[in-house]
Amino acid sequence: MQVKRRHVALALLILIPSCVNLIVPIYNKDSPELLGLPFFYWFQTLWLVASTGFYMIFARLKDKRL
Amino acid sequence: MISSDVITVFVSLFIGFIALGFYGKYWRKGDLNHVHEWALAGRKLGTTLVFFLIGADLYTAYSFVAIPSGMFAKGSLYFFAIPYVMMTFGVALVTMPRLWTLAREKGYVTASDFVKDRFGSTTLAVMIAITGIVAELPYIALQIVGMQAVLTVMLAGYANAQVAEEISLLIAFIVLAAFTYTSGLRGATLTAIFKDILIWVTVLVVIIAVPLSIGGFHQAFSHVKANYVTLSSSLAPAYMTLILGSALALYLYPHAINGVLSSESAQKLRKSTALLPLYGVGLAILALMGVLVFSVPGAMNFLSEFPESSRGILVVPSLILYTLPGWFSGIALLGIFVGGLVPAAIMAMAQANLLTRNIIKEFKPNITGRSEIRITKISSTVFKFIALGFVFLVPATYAISLQLLGGILIAQILPSVLFGLYVKSLKKTPLIIGLLAGIGSGIYMVESANNFGALTTSLFGTIFGPVYIAVISLAINLAITFAGSFATNRSHATRTN
Numbered sequence: 222m223q224v225k226r227r228h229v230a231l232a233l234l235i236l237i238p239s240c241v242n243l244i245v246p247i248y249n250k251d252s253p254e255l256l257g258l259p260f261f262y263w264f265q266t267l268w269l270v271a272s273t274g275f276y277m278i279f280a281r282l283k284d285k286r287l
Numbered sequence: 288m289i290s291s292d293v294i295t296v297f298v299s300l301f302i303g304f305i306a307l308g309f310y311g312k313y314w315r316k317g318d319l320n321h322v323h324e325w326a327l328a329g330r331k332l333g334t335t336l337v338f339f340l341i342g343a344d345l346y347t348a349y350s351f352v353a354i355p356s357g358m359f360a361k362g363s364l365y366f367f368a369i370p371y372v373m374m375t376f377g378v379a380l381v382t383m384p385r386l387w388t389l390a391r392e393k394g395y396v397t398a399s400d401f402v403k404d405r406f407g408s409t410t411l412a413v414m415i416a417i418t419g420i421v422a423e424l425p426y427i428a429l430q431i432v433g434m435q436a437v438l439t440v441m442l443a444g445y446a447n448a449q450v451a452e453e454i455s456l457l458i459a460f461i462v463l464a465a466f467t468y469t470s471g472l473r474g475a476t477l478t479a480i481f482k483d484i485l486i487w488v489t490v491l492v493v494i495i496a497v498p499l500s501i502g503g504f505h506q507a508f509s510h511v512k513a514n515y516v517t518l519s520s521s522l523a524p525a526y527m528t529l530i531l532g533s534a535l536a537l538y539l540y541p542h543a544i545n546g547v548l549s550s551e552s553a554q555k556l557r558k559s560t561a562l563l564p565l566y567g568v569g570l571a572i573l574a575l576m577g578v579l580v581f582s583v584p585g586a587m588n589f590l591s592e593f594p595e596s597s598r599g600i601l602v603v604p605s606l607i608l609y610t611l612p613g614w615f616s617g618i619a620l621l622g623i624f625v626g627g628l629v630p631a632a633i634m635a636m637a638q639a640n641l642l643t644r645n646i647i648k649e650f651k652p653n654i655t656g657r658s659e660i661r662i663t664k665i666s667s668t669v670f671k672f673i674a675l676g677f678v679f680l681v682p683a684t685y686a687i688s689l690q691l692l693g694g695i696l697i698a699q700i701l702p703s704v705l706f707g708l709y710v711k712s713l714k715k716t717p718l719i720i721g722l723l724a725g726i727g728s729g730i731y732m733v734e735s736a737n738n739f740g741a742l743t744t745s746l747f748g749t750i751f752g753p754v755y756i757a758v759i760s761l762a763i764n765l766a767i768t769f770a771g772s773f774a775t776n777r778s779h780a781t782r783t784n
Contacts, residue, residue, distance in 0.1 A: 235377045242370035243530060245523040251516050257498075257505030258575075261517045265369045266571040269564045272373045276380055276561035283384075284554050 227282065234279040238272035293441060293608070296617025297624075300485070301459075304625050307481055308466035311474030320660050322396055322644070325471035326636050327549040330391065336476055338559040340633075341546040342566045343479030345372070345537065348433030348627030349426075351486070351573050353687075356599030358577025362514035364522055366574055367529040372567040374534035378705075379560050383538060384553035385708045397637070398544050398704045399645035405707050408715040409649055414722060415700050416645035419541040420638045422697040425689035426540070427634045427674035430627035431456065432600065432683045437624045440604035443589070453679060459628060460675050464668045467632045472549055475632045482629050485622030490569040492611060492619070493576065500610050501582040508578065515578050524752040532757035536698040539705070541637035542630060576606050585609040597683070631671060639667035688742030692733055695745065698757040699725035702768045717771025725764030732756045 241247060248264040255263040315331060317324040332340060350368065357365030386401065395401045399419065403412035438455055442448040466474045501507055508516055518526055537543060550556035580586050580602050586609040590598045607619045643663045648654055654662070678686060703718050732747045733756055746753035 235381055239374045239377055239534075242373060243527050245518065245526050246520075249518050249520065249523065251508075254505065257503045257508070259508055259516050261363060262366065262571075262575065265366065265373075266568060269369065269373050269567045269571065272377070272564045273562060276376060276564065277558075279380060280554075280557040280561045283557060 231279060231282060234275045234282070238268060238275050242268055290613045292613040293617040293620070296614050297441065297621045300618065300621045301625070304478055304481055304621075304628075305462050305466065307477045308462070308470060308474040311466065311470030311477045314473050314477060317473075319469075319471055320657060322640065322656075322660055322663060323394070325660060326396060326545065326640055326663065328472040328476055330549060331551050332476065332549045333551050334555040334559045334562075336480075337546065337550045337556060338562055338566075339480045339483050340472075340476045340549065341543070341559065342563060343475075343482050343626070343629045344542055344546045344633050345563075345630075346486075346566055346570055346626075347430055347630040348437075348623050348625075349429040350570060351623055351626055352433040352436050352600050352603055353429070354570060354574045355577035355580075355602045358515075358574050359580060359602045360599045362512070362578075363516070363518050364514075364526060364529075365577070366571075367526050367533070368574060369567060369571045371530045371533040371537075372570065373564045374530060375537040376560050376563045378534055379538045379543075379547070380557060382705050382708055383544075383547045383560065384557050386544070386704075387547055387550060387553050387556050389708070390548050396548065397541065397640050397644055398539070398700070399641055402703045402707060403645070406703070406713070406715040406718065408719070411703060411715050411719050411722070412645055413649060414719065415703060416641040418696055418700055418722075418726070419539075419641050422693035423541055423634050423638050424670070424674060424677075425686050425693050426542075427631050427671065428677045428686040429690050430631045430634075431675060431678040432686055434459070434624050434627040435678070435683070436600040437604050437620045440589075440601055440608055441620060443592075456675065456678075459624075460631075460671055463628050463632055464671050467636065467671075468664050468668060472545075472633070472636065475629055475636070476549075478625065478632075479629050482622060482625045485618055486569060486626060489607070489619035489622050490572050492615065493607065494572045497576065497579050497583070497606065497610050501579060504575075504579075507582045511578055511581055521752055524749075524754055525746050528755035528758040529746075532698060532755040532761070533694065535701055535705075535761070536694055536757060539697045539700050540634075541641055542634040545633055545637040545640070573603055576603055580606050583609055600683075631674070635667040635670040635674075636663075638670045639663045642666050685741075691742055691745040692730070695729040695733060695757040695760060696726055698761050699729065699764050701761060702765055706765075706768075712772050712776055713768065714772040714775045717768045717775065720771060721764040721766075721768035724767050725760045728763050729756055729760035732759065 248261055251259040253260055317329040319325045323330060354365055354368045389401060393404060399412045399416040402415050403409060434456060438452045442451050498504055547556060583606060586605045589605050590601060593601060604620060608616050640663060643659055647662060699722050702721055706713060733742060733745060736744055736747045745756050747756045747759060
């Protein structure tokens, strides 16, 4: 059971960033703006930073036990 | 005409770049007569070095010039590059450490080495190698197109600018070929760090200086058409499939795999891959320049002197020139210029490995190690000059068309390379048929989407709206591969029972 949970967690860490960015209607709008940038642009740029967090956790989890 | 300080800074830094390239031979010394020492830097690169190397390898001069160019011409559709790079590192994180581990165990240097061993099929391995070489060639040519854009902006107004541009490119490539020949991937890694530092300094200065000079982002976005602010909803399927198709394809390119295999351990590879989306922030900033440029009158005036079709690729270089002080423009322009040279070196090296190991050796199996490395070094030089000759002889638009096609072709090796790592039941014959069907349908759809003329789009009109062709032909390819393998396994099972 423990192993299965770990696999699900690993899969989610990769799938969440990708799915959020593949579902275009989530972010295809101009407001709210951030520093004058339309939502469309800053949302996707911020996800580059967020995905790094997800991916780092993935890398950590993967290295811990194998 | 630009001041001479720009050129002075540019040339001095370029000399530093050359020195680093040649110094690579002595850095972490190894016997460069071995393929894995020359082409993979002895498989000894740690987290930071792999980060810089793959960063320099994937975020190229062409992407720094072409993405803003697309944004400038077509609007927000081209911002797909940002979620695409984010997603591609997720794909890499799952698949590449496994490929690395197998490669270390069994001594693979290319993806084709893996496929040959995994499926025991020379035909499939040779097909994968050819696809890789063909898809890579226009990619190198496009690096040169990006470098050309820098030179065009720098030399505009000088007498004989065209001749000076071609001579400069030729010199740059001779130097590049010389140090790649002697230093291999070590030279590329050192120069990659140099390039990355210049690019990052540039990006940070640009993101502060340009919005300040035009009164903020809000100002810039309120002056452009709606399709520059958000995506027209009819383009959502195109946006989605461009992200998906490109993200799946990037790590199939030979130069990406070459970078991966130079890592010291699977763990370090994972860590540097996880950090690579951060590099995309620089790309996002430069992409925005394709919109911000509309608010910089100096740059717009300069661009209006060029034919409309070639304005796009000049956006970033001219914006740099018109918003930053002269000496700094020299640094920034050199950053983009060498941003073309470093990946060109790695791409040609990866092509040469495929040609020697997976094609020539198949037909002449008793080549000695020494002649293998010699053939590899020579062919990596030849590939660079083929790309250069291509750019000199045919208009830049052809290189861009072929690159569109290259992306669709390289995606077709996914079932063999990535699924091959995990799915046990795949069989070689369905993989070969799937690959051929994917390539055939891809070429057909590209041709028909462009009415059998010059290639300008890689989107195919479907009932869902425009869709990236690589995704459709990959779906056909995968369907054949899985159905065929399933049928083969079934009939095999009944026979043994």
